[in-house]
Amino acid sequence: MTASSTKSSTQLPDAEALLPADAVISSARAADGHTELTVDRSRLLEVLRTLKERPELDCDLLLDICGVDYPRRDQRFEVVYHIASLARDHRFRVKVPISEDDATVPSAYGIWKAADWFEREAYDLFGITFEGHPNLKRILTHGGFHGHALRKDYDPGQRWLLTEEDSMVPAWATEELTDEDHLESQVLNLGPSHPATHGTLRVVVRLEGETISKAECEIGYLHRCFEKMSETHGWNQVIPYTDRLNYCSSMINGVGYALAVEKMLGVEAPPRAQAVRVILSELSRIMDHAVCLGANLVDLGALTNFWYFFQPREEIYGLLEACAGGRLTVSYARVGGLAHDVPADFEERVRYLLDYIPKFVNDVEKLITTNKIFRDRTEGIGVVSPEDAVAWGWTGPCLRASGVPYDVRKAHPYMGYEQYDFDVPVASTGDTYARYLVRMEEMRQSLRIIRQAIDDLPEGPVITDDHHVALPPKEKVYTEMEALIWHFKLIYEGIHVPKGDAYSFTEGANGELGYYIVSDGSGHPYRLKVRPPCFAIFQAFPHILEGHMVPDAIAILGSLNIIAGELDR
Amino acid sequence: MRQPDGSSSMLTTRVDAMLRWVRKNSLWPLPFGTACCAIEFMSVVSSHYDLARFGAEVVRFSPRQSDLMIVAGTITDKMAPVVKRIYDQMAEPKYVISMGACACTGGFYRAYHVVQGVDEFIPVDVYVPGCPPTPEALMHGVIKLQEMIQNGETQYDRFKHQELDTTA
Numbered sequence: 250m251t252a253s254s255t256k257s258s259t260q261l262p263d264a265e266a267l268l269p270a271d272a273v274i275s276s277a278r279a280a281d282g283h284t285e286l287t288v289d290r291s292r293l294l295e296v297l298r299t300l301k302e303r304p305e306l307d308c309d310l311l312l313d314i315c316g317v318d319y320p321r322r323d324q325r326f327e328v329v330y331h332i333a334s335l336a337r338d339h340r341f342r343v344k345v346p347i348s349e350d351d352a353t354v355p356s357a358y359g360i361w362k363a364a365d366w367f368e369r370e371a372y373d374l375f376g377i378t379f380e381g382h383p384n385l386k387r388i389l390t391h392g393g394f395h396g397h398a399l400r401k402d403y404d405p406g407q408r409w410l411l412t413e414e415d416s417m418v419p420a421w422a423t424e425e426l427t428d429e430d431h432l433e434s435q436v437l438n439l440g441p442s443h444p445a446t447h448g449t450l451r452v453v454v455r456l457e458g459e460t461i462s463k464a465e466c467e468i469g470y471l472h473r474c475f476e477k478m479s480e481t482h483g484w485n486q487v488i489p490y491t492d493r494l495n496y497c498s499s500m501i502n503g504v505g506y507a508l509a510v511e512k513m514l515g516v517e518a519p520p521r522a523q524a525v526r527v528i529l530s531e532l533s534r535i536m537d538h539a540v541c542l543g544a545n546l547v548d549l550g551a552l553t554n555f556w557y558f559f560q561p562r563e564e565i566y567g568l569l570e571a572c573a574g575g576r577l578t579v580s581y582a583r584v585g586g587l588a589h590d591v592p593a594d595f596e597e598r599v600r601y602l603l604d605y606i607p608k609f610v611n612d613v614e615k616l617i618t619t620n621k622i623f624r625d626r627t628e629g630i631g632v633v634s635p636e637d638a639v640a641w642g643w644t645g646p647c648l649r650a651s652g653v654p655y656d657v658r659k660a661h662p663y664m665g666y667e668q669y670d671f672d673v674p675v676a677s678t679g680d681t682y683a684r685y686l687v688r689m690e691e692m693r694q695s696l697r698i699i700r701q702a703i704d705d706l707p708e709g710p711v712i713t714d715d716h717h718v719a720l721p722p723k724e725k726v727y728t729e730m731e732a733l734i735w736h737f738k739l740i741y742e743g744i745h746v747p748k749g750d751a752y753s754f755t756e757g758a759n760g761e762l763g764y765y766i767v768s769d770g771s772g773h774p775y776r777l778k779v780r781p782p783c784f785a786i787f788q789a790f791p792h793i794l795e796g797h798m799v800p801d802a803i804a805i806l807g808s809l810n811i812i813a814g815e816l817d818r
Numbered sequence: 819m820r821q822p823d824g825s826s827s828m829l830t831t832r833v834d835a836m837l838r839w840v841r842k843n844s845l846w847p848l849p850f851g852t853a854c855c856a857i858e859f860m861s862v863v864s865s866h867y868d869l870a871r872f873g874a875e876v877v878r879f880s881p882r883q884s885d886l887m888i889v890a891g892t893i894t895d896k897m898a899p900v901v902k903r904i905y906d907q908m909a910e911p912k913y914v915i916s917m918g919a920c921a922c923t924g925g926f927y928r929a930y931h932v933v934q935g936v937d938e939f940i941p942v943d944v945y946v947p948g949c950p951p952t953p954e955a956l957m958h959g960v961i962k963l964q965e966m967i968q969n970g971e972t973q974y975d976r977f978k979h980q981e982l983d984t985t986a
Contacts, residue, residue, distance in 0.1 A: 390931060391896035398930050405929045411895050442850060442900055444879035449852045449897060470897045471852055473920075474929035489926070496854035540857070559864040566861075577854055577950055814853050 267303055272296050281512060281751040283331075283342040290345050294355050300332055300341060301360055308332045308341060309639050311361035313752075313780040314368055316375035317767055318401045325349040326377055329765065330357070331752055331780070335639065335655050342752065347377070356382040363642025366788040374399035374476075389469035389817055398477060399776075405477050419465045422453055434462070437799065441470045445803045447544050448813035452791070452802070459798050464791035468816055475818040479777040483743040484510055485584055487774065492578040494779060495815040497540045498533035498758040500526075500569070502815075503582035508663060509753030509764040510584045513746050516715050520707040522586035523664050527702045528599060529572065529581065530664075531695040532565050535606065537758035537810070538646075538688040545685070545807030546617065549626055554613045561606045568598050584744060585719040586712030599703045603696060610692055618689070627681035631793050631805035634679060642785035645760025647809060650687045651679035657756035664755075669698045684808040718744055743772025752780075759783050759810055781815040834970075841885070841911065842967040845874040845960070848884035848908065850901060853891030855918040858950040867953040872960050881907035886963070887940075890950075892920035893933040905940045911974045913967070915959050916942045919949045941973035 272292035279285045288296050300308040313331040324346035333340045345354055356379040357364040368379040369388040376397035379385055387394065391411040396403055422436045440451035449470030455463040475494065479487045491506045492499035504526045511517060518526070543558035566576040571592045573581035581588055592598075617623050633643070638651040648655055656673040658666040674690035676683035712719045716735035725732035746768040754763040760782030767776040786809050794802050820826055847869075849859050863869045863877055878884040881904045893901055905914070916936050919925035922945045924934035936942060943966060946959035966972045 394895075394931075403930070408895060408930055411899055441897065442879075442904060448856075470894060470900075471892060472894055472896065472931050473853075473892050473927045474931050477929050478927065493854055496857055540860075556865050559861065560866065563861065563864075563866040576952065577858055 267305055268299050269295050279342065279751070280749070281753065283340045283752060285342045285344065287344045287346070290347060290354050293343075293345055294357070294360070296343065297330070297332075297357055297360050300343075306334065306339075307336055308334045308339075310335055310644075311357065311363040311367075311642055312644075312754075312761065312785075313763060313765065313778065314357070314364060314371055315765060315778040316371040316377050316399070317776050317778075318375060318399065320401050322346070323348065326352055326375060328354050328371065328377060329778075331763065331765065335653065338660070340752075352376060353378045353380055355380050356385075358382055361642065362637075362640045363785055363788070366784060367642075370784075373397070376400070387469075389472040391469065398474065403477075405474065405481075419453055421463060421465075422455065439799075439802070441467070445548050446806065448811060449817070450787075450806075450811060450813060452794075452806075454794065454799070454802070456799070461794045461797055461799065461802065464794040464802075466787060466791050468787065468813075471813040471817040473814075473818065476777055476779070479774055481773065483773050484746060485744065487777065488582060488584075489578065489580045491779075492580055493814050494781065494818065495537070495757060495759065495762075495783075495812045496577060497812055498530075498537035499578050500529045500533040500581060501537075501755065501757050502762065503580065504530055504664070505753070505755040505757065505762050506764055507582040507584050508755060509751065509766055510744070510746060512753050513749065513751045513766060513768060514584070514718060514744070516585055516713050516718050518586040518713060519710050520665075521590075521709045522711040524702050524706050525572075525587060525591055525595075525711065526582065527664055527666070527669075528699050528706075529569065529579075531699050531702075532568070532602070534695050534758045535692045536562050536565050538692050541758075541807070541810035542613070542685060542688055545804070545810075546613075546623075548803045548807045549623060551617065551620075551623065554616060557609045557612050561602070561609045564602055564605055568595075568602065571595075571598065583712060583719065585715065586710070588712075590711045596703055596706060599699065603700055603703070606696060607693070610689065614689060618686070624682060626800070626804055627685065627808070628678075630681045630797065630801045631808065632678065632680045633789070633793060637789070638679065641789040643760065643789070644785070645757065645782050646687045646691060647684055647786055648760065649674060650676045650683040652677045657754055657761055661754070666698075669701045671695075671698050681804050681808040745770060745772065746774075754780070757782055757815075759786065759812065759815070779815075779818055781818065783809075783811050783816045787811050787816060838968050838970065842964040843873040844876075845872075845886040845913070845963070846876045846878050846884040847874055847886045847888050848878055848881055848904070849888050849890055850904065851888075851890040852893065852897060853920065855890035855921070855950040858953060859888060859890045859917065859956065862953045862956050867957065869957065869960065872957065872964070874960055881905075882909060884908060885911060886913045886915065888915045888917050888956075889921040889936050889940075889942075890917040892925065892927060893936050894931050895933060896931070898933050898939060901936065902939050910978070911972075913944075913963055913972055913974060914940055914942045915944045915946060915956075915963060917946045917956055917959070918951055919947060922947065925949060941977070943972050943974075 274287040276286050300306050310333045317327045326347050328345045330343040371377045373387040393411045394409045434457050437454050440446045441449045451467040453465050454461045475490050488503050491502040494502045539558035543555040546554040569579050570576050573579040633651050635651045635653050638648050654673050654675045671694045674687050676687050721732040721735050726736045748770040750767040752765045754761050763780030765778040769775040869875050916922045921936050924932050944959045944963045948955050
């Protein structure tokens with residue numbers, strides 16, 4: 250089931266020539282590799298449809314839609330679309346400026362189903378209306394909320410209380426059924442505090458007998474205002490917040506964010522820092538998969554595996570604690586490198602883990618992979634076709650389980666992933682069992698990467714010596730005037746990230762983790778949008794559920810690995 | 819109690835002291851886990867740290883079957899009515915441990931959608947600091963709660979008579 254991904258690298262076509270005439274106001278090649286198009290909203294759908302349907306462009310994956318607020322501009326809001334082509338290596342950023350009085354944009358839901366929740370989020374947080382969206386209502390904040398929180402003039406100190414009467418109940422759940430079989434039908438609520446949701450998710454389903462005929466998800470129970478908070482913090486101070494996005498693999502988030510800022514600054518972390526980042530990120534990926542599979546198996550009644558997976562996790566925690574001081578939320582990455590060097594016995598401990606982890610993976614494999622009960626409950630359950638997975642904006646292990654070999658580490662290598670030899674596991678059936686198999690194999694591939702990285706771990710510093718970005722060493726601050734000035738300026742003013750925007754993406758444990766950053770040149774981000782992989786995956790969940798039974802819903806949910814911190818931010 | 823040599827001995831105590839001793843050693847936690855702290859809570863009940871050593875390993879997700887609510891993670895305004903409802907559904911005596919900075923004070927999320935400490939709407943017995951607290955810290959919290967139960971210092975002990983008065 251393992252297959253290397255093949256990358257068909259094609260020259261970026263001249264986009265403007267292929268798009269409808271006069272539809273694009275301006276087009277430019279951005280520094281982050283995206284082709285940036287500014288489009289008037291009257292021509293938006295035309296442009297988006299051409300991007301998707303024209304074979305030379307072939308943009309099948311809608312990654313993100315977000316709003317940005319510029320109160321001083323005539324056209325106050327900007328809706329930003331990030332679109333990629335899986336077959337060809339190009340990416341587009343489409344911007345649509347709109348004014349405050351008429352903040353309306355046509356919905357892209359008819360082109361990519363992935364637009365569904367992303368548009369709802371922009372509606373919730375910016376008050377931008379998407380015409381033609383099937384279910385445009387608040388998604389992250391609650392029913393009793395007033396205003397749009399990410400607008401620059403929204404006072405973050407004000408709170409709105411929710412009473413139980415305001416909590417979401419879908420309209421279809423309360424309507425009377427007139428059909429004569431309605432005695433068989435009932436509405437069941439799962440969550441937000443339910444042992445099988447492993448987080449704060451809520452699913453309302455209508456049952457016909459035992460079969461789910463309709464479902465709707467409610468999220469936002471862990472909306473902690475990450476994006477608003479980051480607008481008031483310095484560039485490095487955002488890193489602790491990123492740790493708490495996907496808290497099962499916090500290192501990956503921090504590294505992804507640091508890479509995004511480094512991209513804007515044009516600095517690169519030293520080789521040793523890169524290698525350590527790779528090692529710890531891959532260990533985090535293993536932990537994330539272990540939690541996902543362990544929890545999935547517990548829900549299916551296989552408790553032992555949960556303990557098997559938690560034991561190596563404790564060992565990895567031990568290593569992270571030795572490096573960074575924290576177990577779960579490490580805050581180890583810094584813009585330009587790492588907070589400090591790894592402990593002296595780092596190599597020894599990593600090698601110990603390399604020997605220690607496979608034993609547990611093998612044990613679980615022996616117990617589960619050919620287990621009849623497990624296979625009966627997962628094979629053919631929650632099948633997602635490759636076309637659907639791409640249309641919903643899926644990435645990561647769930648997409649690869651459906652047979653699409655897209656992995657950011659292979660397709661757009663960063664942090665030196667091109668020098669490591671590893672395979673991208675792909676399954677073809679797209680069911681819950683396939684997602685299990687892909688995650689199991691990915692843990693082995695991660696171990697392979699770690700082994701190569703630790704074998705030639707470079708010596709040297711772990712943070713850049715560019716003192717616009719990183720503090721000079723303390724001993725120099727005490728002895729050299731220049732270093733003292735750098736230290737002072739960096740502490741008081743922070744890092745000056747050049748004005749502009751960039752989208753940077755890495756392979757998180759759940760899929761493509763993107764950071765879209767807008768900087769106004771000051772010491773903190775102007776706008777920071779996270780593209781959480783779970784968000785795109787979970788929006789397909791109600792659609793997958795239809796026709797399944799409630800116990801299947803639990804099995805499918807576990808296999809999607811929805812992490813509330815990342816989902817709701 | 820019958821001794822090995824055939825003689826009998828007796829243990830005298832007060833009923834409430836006996837009950838407290840029983841209660842403190844058989845806490846059944848309801849993990850109200852929402853975020854990162856819930857992952858650390860999983861570590862605490864797993865084999866490495868093993869909360870069973872303190873008699874608190876029987877994790878129950880039903881409020882009817884548990885007497886210790888561990889609020890592990892950030893509580894948002896959207897979640898607040900749910901926490902309150904589940905707390906109300908628990909049978910008395912009931913205790914609350916607030917695990918982590920977010921549950922104690924809102925932590926470093928000081929913005930429009932985050933409850934600035936669960937004690938805004940439910941009484942908390944033990945606050946465990948940390949972001950997230952280490953497993954040792956949570957175990958310290960559980961031991962502290964056991965001491966408080968033994969000494970009759972919990973919120974339940976403080977307010978039980980008052981509540982009886984109001985219902986009467």
